[in-house]
Amino acid sequence: MTAALTVQGLTKTYKNGKKALSGVDLSVPEGSFFALLGPNGAGKSTLINILADTVKPSSGQVSFLGHDLFSERRWCKQRLGVVPQEIAFDPFFAPRDILKIMSGMFGVKPDIAWIDELLNRLELSEHADKNARQLSGGMRRRLLVAQALVHKPKVVILDEPTAGVDVELRKRLWGFMRELNANGTTILLTTHYLEEAEELCDHVAIINQGKLLTSQSMKGLLNTVGSSALVLEYAEDVANESLSKLTAFSPRIDANKIFLCLKKDASGQNNFNAAYQAAIQVLGEAQSVSVQNEDLEDVFLRLTNEHQS
Numbered sequence: 001m002t003a004a005l006t007v008q009g010l011t012k013t014y015k016n017g018k019k020a021l022s023g024v025d026l027s028v029p030e031g032s033f034f035a036l037l038g039p040n041g042a043g044k045s046t047l048i049n050i051l052a053d054t055v056k057p058s059s060g061q062v063s064f065l066g067h068d069l070f071s072e073r074r075w076c077k078q079r080l081g082v083v084p085q086e087i088a089f090d091p092f093f094a095p096r097d098i099l100k101i102m103s104g105m106f107g108v109k110p111d112i113a114w115i116d117e118l119l120n121r122l123e124l125s126e127h128a129d130k131n132a133r134q135l136s137g138g139m140r141r142r143l144l145v146a147q148a149l150v151h152k153p154k155v156v157i158l159d160e161p162t163a164g165v166d167v168e169l170r171k172r173l174w175g176f177m178r179e180l181n182a183n184g185t186t187i188l189l190t191t192h193y194l195e196e197a198e199e200l201c202d203h204v205a206i207i208n209q210g211k212l213l214t215s216q217s218m219k220g221l222l223n224t225v226g227s228s229a230l231v232l233e234y235a236e237d238v239a240n241e242s243l244s245k246l247t248a249f250s251p252r253i254d255a256n257k258i259f260l261c262l263k264k265d266a267s268g269q270n271n272f273n274a275a276y277q278a279a280i281q282v283l284g285e286a287q288s289v290s291v292q293n294e295d296l297e298d299v300f301l302r303l304t305n306e307h308q309s
Helices: 046-049 074-079 095-105 113-123 137-148 168-184 194-200 220-226 240-245 272-283 297-305
Strands: 005-014 019-029 033-037 059-064 078-082 156-159 186-190 203-208 209-216 228-232 253-254 258-261 288-294
Touching: 005 046, 005 186, 005 253, 019 046, 019 059, 019 113, 019 186, 019 209, 033 046, 033 168, 033 194, 033 253, 046 156, 046 186, 074 137, 095 113, 095 137, 137 156, 137 168, 168 194, 194 297, 203 220, 203 297, 209 220, 209 297, 220 240, 220 297, 228 272, 240 253, 240 272, 258 272
Parallel strands: 033 186, 033 203, 078 156, 156 186
Antiparallel strands: 005 019, 005 059, 203 209, 228 258, 228 288, 253 258
């Protein structure tokens, strides 16, 4: 699969000695909807800012659609759209004028039909000729999205794009992003809404303390890194003494429920039967039996907690 972005050995150490990135290698497939996740201070913003040319790396290389991002900045910028966390436009212009001006800054003639469509899809049409400083915080966030899309970029970076945007508008915004992605636009997303990332994205990378922990397809992550637990519910609370007889399954007790970790073999099959038989031999028949699979948030918290220094 062709890569839209290839990051090799990227490092960043600030003047105060803080190391924000430590040799990050990352590949974002062309046409993917890619989630870049990490806790606060993980290095996400530094990586995004390097891609957006607002921070210089200490070392490393980035290839953008087959071109060197650092030596061919003009070519790359004309094909890259970035939605930053910070508000980044002149508040004294109207949204429609801002989008016309930004078109010229990207080296393209303003496409009035596309500008009108962006204003409509991002629900800014009725505010298009107002002074931008009159817009609410959520409207300004949506204007940033329009600004990043005005030149129809091949790759779009969304850095927490829905902060301050209400739930219904978020859903409609994501619907628009899905359409763009389905039509071939590569989207790189950072977000703290992990449920949205799991629903939207087909690839995911997790970084922490400046290091890449994993990067793979969303399905692959949940199937190979994500774990499952056998959950048995009993009529009465389960005694802690039972744990010693079930240590092979990393047992956890929560009142009248016991959780046993299911491990997969090389063929991808888990040890459900072994765990179930061991449990009923120790505790007897359960009232109910189910399997609980880790979601993206579970995997994210486990991996980042394991990596804490």
